[in-house]
Amino acid sequence: MREYTPDVIRNIGLVGHGSCGKTSLAEAMLFCAGEINRMGKVEEGNTRSDYTQDERERQISLNSTVLHAHWNGVKVNIVDTPGYPDFVGEVKAALRALDNAVVVLSAVDGIGVGTERAWEFVEEYGLPVFFFVSQMGREYADFDKVLQSIQERFGSGVVPIQFPVDGGTGFHRIVDILKMKLLTYTPGAQDRPKEEPIPAELEGRAAEMREQLVEAVAEVSEELMERYFEEGGLEEEELKKGIKQGIKERALFPALCGDGTSNVGVDRLLDIVADYGVAPMDVEEVIGTRPGSGEEVRLPARPDAPLSLLVFKTISEPHVGELSFFRVYSGTLKSGAEVLNSTKGIVERIGQIYSMNGNERHEVGTMTTGDIGALVKLRDTHTGDTLCDRNNPVLLPGIQFPEPVIQIAVSPRAKGDEEKINSGLARLHEEDPTFTFRVDPELKQTILEGMGEMHLEVVISKLKRKFGVEVDVEEPRIPYRETILAQAEGHHRHKKQTGGRGQYGEVYLRIEPLERGAGFEFVDAITGGVIPSKFIPSVEKGIRETMAEGVLAGYPVVDLKATVYDGSFHPVDSNDISFKIAASMAFKDAFMKAKPILLEPIYEVEVIVPEEYMGDVMGDLSGRRGKILGMEARGPFQVVKALVPLKELYRYSTTLRSITQGRGMHTQRFSHYEQVPQEIAEKIIQEAKAAKEK
16 A cells, blocks of 8 residues: 655545534545545445444434545545534544534534534644535535625635535536536546536636635735735746745635535535645644643644654444554655553553545555544553653643533443443443543432433443343432531430440530531530540541431431530440430431422533524423523524523433424533522422432
């Protein structure tokens, strides 16, 4: 297999809303470049990208898939990313390893919430962008409408370099503004299009768009602006140089059009990416830190520099084991080399290195700066880890994954499967860091957290298929807390005589509320030795143990101060256990007099929706006891912020999808604890009592 130098590598990510045509576009790119001899279809489950069982069954991308195409002497590494909101972690991780983003938009549906989310990540990483308006062959395709919406949302830097002649059913012709030619395609064919002069009726529009492009390019630099004013235009070479510079500096975002399923316009996207996309060599330095000290380290982004690479994805393949996908940032990776995992401080030996095309692997001996590949059987290297030269340790910036938005609880279907479940979930978390789990001792449940219901469904399906264990899903219990609103005093004398040495301890204590989040404060106010100092720790222990178990409904007690101020002891019968019991009972006595209440966790929720669904979303949030904090516009979307009790957020992502026809998305994070309304609290307390009696 030919080795490519960093100047002829282009790394691109296909990103956008779900079902906008990314996978079909990726398939067409491979077909154009001759990597495959026929195009698969998403609905038939035979595309190179969507090759896992879960993807075939659901007919959507669930993973980011690494592909590559050889085009005009350039190696184009293509990462096809999911558009479904549950899998945004895959999108963010993939973009971390890339140099360019192709934002794909449906010519019928335009900007979706997934487009917005992908744009956030693209902005965060500062990536150059190409827009590709896909699905031009669908009925009601409207290039001009989509172009206008992306110019309004993403700025005047969005410049069309093509326009379709006949969008909709039968689409096969494009006017190319760079070539100033009419391109006529044979839908479904692998051949290049026929190039002809632009028809007279389209010349005016083409000339106007060409002028807009030249003006946009002239604004990229003062030098080009001067040339433009002096000459009244730009030479072809100046135009090309200006486009390349504008794309690299994110001043220009070229917009193209086409159709992946019929392979129309896809070759020109490959041309534009190969000619104008940012190459790994265009980034002169890789910036990281020295492990341990945090001191900045700069490495030249060249094949002869010390090695540094980042693992951006991990998957477990049957018959292969764990595959670690990586991007080389500097140096050259060689099979057989020993490298340092600077994230974990361990040495890894490099076995086989693969160049990937979906699930098809080609073994290569080396991989150079800028290239993307996969490694097998690494000992302890996972997503986000840096591998580097042992003599030049560097830590590359990792990947900040989005916070989970949904929780479920699971229990083993078969007795004794707990251990298998935990080890399976741990392995799945290594593959997918956006999925987390914990065995919660307070709730006595195994809690799974993820980006959406489908995300967790896929995790449970993998758990069964890969590890042979089945689980039942249940609603997670809520980690309520108990506290008090008033000051009160409690007393208990513990006296037990059973023949021989007895038990004796008497405790008087006062409890008072502390501000929310203050925790617990214990004060020893005993004077005159009425309780010997050696028993005071037992008094505190008795109170703490009772607080952990709860008094009202079995939930931990928080935010109060307990002062022990009086008591009595017996010189023979008093011991630690006596004072622990006395303190516990005195605390319960005081607690029930101090206006006890239940607290519930409140989450801050941010919902992004198209404007037409805003009323429904706000009504639904209010119905969940939500407090609306405010709204703001973000492009064509509205962002609603609210505080909602965790109890009311179970399966919220599914409801949101249903009321917004799949176009709404939300994030949530813990905010604070707040008092549970009286009638709800009474119900919770009754349920807790019934469960205890049972």
